[in-house]
Amino acid sequence: MRKKIVAGNWKMNTLPAEGVELAKGVVAGRKEVCECVNFIVCAPFTHLSMVAEALKGSDVELGAQNCAAEAKGAYTGEVSASMIAALGCKYVILGHSERRQYYGETSETLNRKMEQAYANGLTPIYCVGENLEEREAGNHFAVCKQQIEEVVFNLTEEQFKNLVIAYEPVWAIGTGKTATADQAQEIHAYIREVLASKFGAAADECPILYGGSCKPSNAQEIFAKADVDGGLIGGAALKAEDFLGIGKGF
Ligand code: PGA
Numbered sequence: 001m002r003k004k005i006v007a008g009n010w011k012m013n014t015l016p017a018e019g020v021e022l023a024k025g026v027v028a029g030r031k032e033v034c035e036c037v038n039f040i041v042c043a044p045f046t047h048l049s050m051v052a053e054a055l056k057g058s059d060v061e062l063g064a065q066n067c068a069a070e071a072k073g074a075y076t077g078e079v080s081a082s083m084i085a086a087l088g089c090k091y092v093i094l095g096h097s098e099r100r101q102y103y104g105e106t107s108e109t110l111n112r113k114m115e116q117a118y119a120n121g122l123t124p125i126y127c128v129g130e131n132l133e134e135r136e137a138g139n140h141f142a143v144c145k146q147q148i149e150e151v152v153f154n155l156t157e158e159q160f161k162n163l164v165i166a167y168e169p170v171w172a173i174g175t176g177k178t179a180t181a182d183q184a185q186e187i188h189a190y191i192r193e194v195l196a197s198k199f200g201a202a203a204d205e206c207p208i209l210y211g212g213s214c215k216p217s218n219a220q221e222i223f224a225k226a227d228v229d230g231g232l233i234g235g236a237a238l239k240a241e242d243f244l245g246i247g248k249g250f
Pocket of ligand 1: 168
């Protein structure tokens with residue numbers, strides 16, 4: 001049985017006190033959702049220690065949205081994997097399309113970030129996904145395959161066992177457009193096939209999350225698909241009720 005995961009990506013939203021309120025709301029409502037669902041909140045760096053405190057005693061886990069590609073040193077403005085791990089993070093989102101697009105993250109950078117994450121005991125949530133042009137040209141399979149081959153294929157078998165993949169079509173992120181459940185299933189199954197070509201049966205254990213305008217009203221249909229193991233949630237993760245409502249989609 002693969003883990004069922006609903007992970008919230010708060011992006012650059014909320015002030016620290018608001019983030020704490022949001023986390024408290026998630027903790028309070030969490031009991032109404034099946035224990036089988038693993039909730040993760042990925043808060044901004046500035047909120048991590050306060051949110052960690054708010055999550056104490058609950059099974060809601062903490063993640064960050066990025067980490068540096070280097071271990072430590074003269075890298076002004078960067079935040080290392082060891083720093084976020086020390087604040088209680090268990091997860092780190094890597095390769096989000098916004099980081100690839102706006103901050104020029106390449107597979108080369110991401111390989112180094114992945115190494116840092118694993119060196120500090122973090123589980124990466126590694127994002128892949130095509131943009132609209134690539135989807136319309138029918139290149140979505142090739143794009144996802146390449147993003148996996150160039151990064152995930154460099155992991156050891158041990159590291160691969162501690163990996164979450166998020167498929168996020170760029171055209172569905174924050175646009176209100178969602179991939180249909182069938183579109184999600186088709187590419188999730190394909191991604192699992194690509195993973196299996198390298199890691200064999202271990203690919204059956206790797207959670208693959210869907211991301212892109214996921215909300216309580218569409219989660220159930222998408223999560224019902226065989227190869228969809230949950231969601232990476234942006235906008236709808238900013239309201240505890242909606243975030244938890246997505247978890248009820250299982
Ligand atoms: P969205 O974002 O749910 O707002 O579309 C998802 C994401 O980018 O992780």
